[in-house]
Amino acid sequence: MQNLFVNIREAKLDDLKAIMQIEQLCFPHGAWKEENILYELKENPVAHFWxxxxxxxxxxxxxxxxxxxxxxxxxxxxxxxxxxHPYLQRKQLGSAMMDEIYNDCYAKKIRTLTLEVRTTNEKAINFYKKHGFKTETTKPHYYDNGDDAYYMILEVK
Ligand SMILES: CC(C)(COP(=O)(O)OP(=O)(O)OC[C@H]1O[C@@H](n2cnc3c(N)ncnc32)[C@H](O)[C@@H]1OP(=O)(O)O)[C@@H](O)C(=O)NCCC(=O)NCCS
Structure with missing residues (x-):
């Protein structure tokens, strides 16, 4: 019998290739460039990348x-x-990361978690709703291609 082990940890520069592969598969239109991911990993002082x-x-x-x-x-x-990764979606891995973010925010006394999501991205919207996010407003033409975004909020308590 095979056992599956799951681990969430801070990202390292060595993870860049794997991150970029997943980024390009998940966001075929509008994937972040390598330099954007590198900035998050190396320089952005407010970023937590896992x-x-x-x-x-x-x-x-x-x-x-x-x-x-x-x-x-x-x-x-x-x-x-x-x-x-698209092959491994809907297996609660996204939820495991979201729980980790929530717990980290709670420990840091962060009071609200926010995000923008394309109004057409139904699976992500369902995912966020399942985790308690509520749609606060719509931001028209938020994305480069003119798509609208929902601005969603979750109270951390
Ligand atoms: C959004 C994303 C991170 C969710 O991760 P995941 O590991 O697939 O999600 P989970 O397995 O933890 O799903 C948790 C819940 O989210 C909702 N959900 C997830 N995928 C869904 C789908 N394809 N259709 C409908 N609801 C979905 C369900 O409520 C699900 O609970 P359930 O399986 O008990 O019904 C993943 O779909 C993804 O990488 N999407 C592409 C990138 C993206 O759009 N990111 C968000 C940008 S704003």
Whole structure:
């Protein structure tokens, strides 16, 4: 029988290749460029960038299968990116990262978690609603291609 091990940890520069692969698969239109991810990993002082990795039987090491990036600004935080490899979506890996973000925010006394999501991204909207986010408003033409965004908020308590 095979055992699956899941680990969430801070991202390292060595993870860049895996992160970029997932980014391009998950966001075929409008993926962040490598330089944007590098900025998050190396320079952005408010960024918290984590990866989720899996190992089968703890034998061949772990493989990065998803990531998340949130910005901490005083008593509020914004989720900038969250993505799971398309082959492994709907297996609660995104939820594991979201729980980790929530618990981290709670420990840091952050009071609100916010995000923008494309109004057409139904699975992400469902995902955020499942985690308690409520739509506060719509931001027209928020994205470069003119798409609207929902601005969603979750109280951390
Ligand atoms: C959004 C995303 C991170 C969710 O991660 P995930 O690991 O697939 O999600 P989970 O398995 O933890 O799902 C939790 C809940 O979210 C909702 N959900 C997730 N995928 C869904 C889908 N395809 N359709 C409808 N609801 C979905 C469901 O309520 C689900 O709970 P359930 O499985 O018990 O019904 C993932 O779909 C993804 O990487 N999408 C592409 C990138 C993206 O759009 N990111 C968000 C940008 S704002």
């Amino acid at each position: 990866v989720i990795e899996l190992s089968i039987n703890n034998e061949d090491g772990y493989q990065v299968v998803g990531f998340c990036d949130y910005w901490e600004t005083f008593d509020s935080a914004t989720i900038c990116q969250i993505a799971v």
